[in-house]
Amino acid sequence: QVFRQFVRYQSSDMSSFILERSINRVQLLGRVGQDPVMRQVDGRNPVTIFSMATNEMWKSGEGESTQTGKNIQKTTWHRVSVFRPGLRDVAYQYVKKGARVFVEGKLDYGEYVDKNNVRRQATTIIAGKQRFMKDGALKKKITNFVSHH
Numbered sequence: 001q002v003f004r005q006f007v008r009y010q011s012s013d014m015s016s017f018i019l020e021r022s023i024n025r026v027q028l029l030g031r032v033g034q035d036p037v038m039r040q041v042d043g044r045n046p047v048t049i050f051s052m053a054t055n056e057m058w059k060s061g062e063g064e065s066t067q068t069g070k071n072i073q074k075t076t077w078h079r080v081s082v083f084r085p086g087l088r089d090v091a092y093q094y095v096k097k098g099a100r101v102f103v104e105g106k107l108d109y110g111e112y113v114d115k116n117n118v119r120r121q122a123t124t125i126i127a128g129k130q131r132f133m134k135d136g137a138l139k140k141k142i143t144n145f146v147s148h149h
Contacts (some may be wrong), residue, residue: 024106026125028078029133030054032099036082038092048082048092052103052125080105082127091130100133 033051040046053075061069080103082088095101105127114120 026103026105026107028052028054028080028103028125030078030101032095032097032101033077035097036092036095038088045083045085046088048088048095050080050091050095052078052080052101054078078125079122080125080127081108082130084128087127087130091127094132095130102129102131102133103127104129 030052033053036048036050038046038048056074056076058072059069060072082091103125105125108124108126110122110124111119112122
């Protein structure tokens with residue numbers, strides 16, 4: 001499914017706005033870095049938040065004719081937020097540190113004020129889908145949970 005978003009831009013004659021489609025989609029496959037937490041701020045709907053690590057690996061000197069390069073790995077950490085009620089509850093109850101998960105969602109950029117009253121910027125993946133990899137018993141529990149809620 002493609003996210004259906006529209007961007008307004010002003011036409012060249014400056015008298016009208018035109019809507020056009022755009023895409024903001026992210027897919028991640030990695031491991032959960034911490035057990036999820038559920039937060040609720042200022043009476044808004046709760047959100048489940050967890051961190052997720054993805055890895056890239058390559059051989060130094062790649063593209064050269066020699067095979068003597070060193071293997072290099074880079075880990076990138078992502079903040080995942082789950083707002084959708086059913087998905088949010090499943091993530092909070094069943095996602096655990098170290099679990100291998102697939103998350104599909106969109107990028108969101110925002111600001112917050114930390115505990116020292118410093119304004120900070122944050123990049124978050126807003127999850128629209130998540131899948132748990134390689135655990136049949138867990139998958140059955142989740143299916144039962146979702147069908148009863």
